[in-house]
Amino acid sequence: MKSVRSLTLRSNSYPVLMTTVLVMIVLVFILSLRFGATPVTFSQIIAQFQAHSGTIYELRLPRVLCAILVGISASVAGAILQTVLRNPLASPDVIGATAGGGLVTVVVILLAPLTPAIWLPFYSMAGSVAASLIIFLLAYQRQGSSMIRLALVGIAVSSALQAVIKMLIVKYAMSSSQALVWLKGSLYARNLQHAELLWPWTVAGLVAAMLLVRYLNVLKLDESVLVSLGTRVRTVRTLLLIVALALSASAASISGNLSFVGLIIPHLSHKLVGENFIRSLPFTAALGALLVMLGDLIGRVLVPPMEIPVGIITSLIGAPYFVYLIIKQGKKK
Incomplete structure (x- = not known):
């Protein structure tokens, strides 16, 4: 009876919660354009938009657009992975997207420092896909890959790649500042080209996830129930993993390591609007966009003219809630 009442309350509150988050996104969007190292007036914002030039139009606008797209991609990828792998602690790290992209990006930054910055996302995405394919191949068994095996192999491979990254940074300490910023998760110097590169992946991934x-919703059931319902479990899981890989790899290629977004946001979304993905997936996307936008704004205005990488801010915001989740799970057990 209590669970039915809770479900009814969540269903009734969904429009209010979704509207609230969307309004907050618009508000943070406006604040992100106005505030930074140098605050500007609304008249200056309008003038630059009309002229299609200036710092706001060429730097701040693309940056906030990238924040929205990255937040959507990372959070939706996390929600998919946690469901498919049946692991509440799953994130893009588990399939190697973050570590693989990070390794290739760091190698390019350290060994080919003259490489144009706009090419880094392509190298990062290639590294993410390659690492994920290696993990899938290592986890594969003739009878199919178990989700536990896939998660364990993913953690092992990601840890190994992270170790290599740290070794490279130690060896090339004098030229690793850009690599360190990328690894912490940053939207520094993102432009319209980055947004144009990312948005097709985000839109396609979100549409595929909604389809x-x-x-x-079905994958939350036991394996025996899934088989009895005639669900092609392996095919469905493979398709969803491909969607999660596309979203996480594209997001990591633009922002670097923001895996905490994909870890925390799905939990918060389920708590607020329930576990029906028809409602929770769009809400997860909106909440992820809001968190990354807010984190980037705080990082830019906290200690100007210096910037704190958005990955650090989102981790500081999400860590207390993550600790709360662990304590709550422990009490349930």
């Missing part, structure tokens, strides 16, 4: 949303 497969009923399977996400």
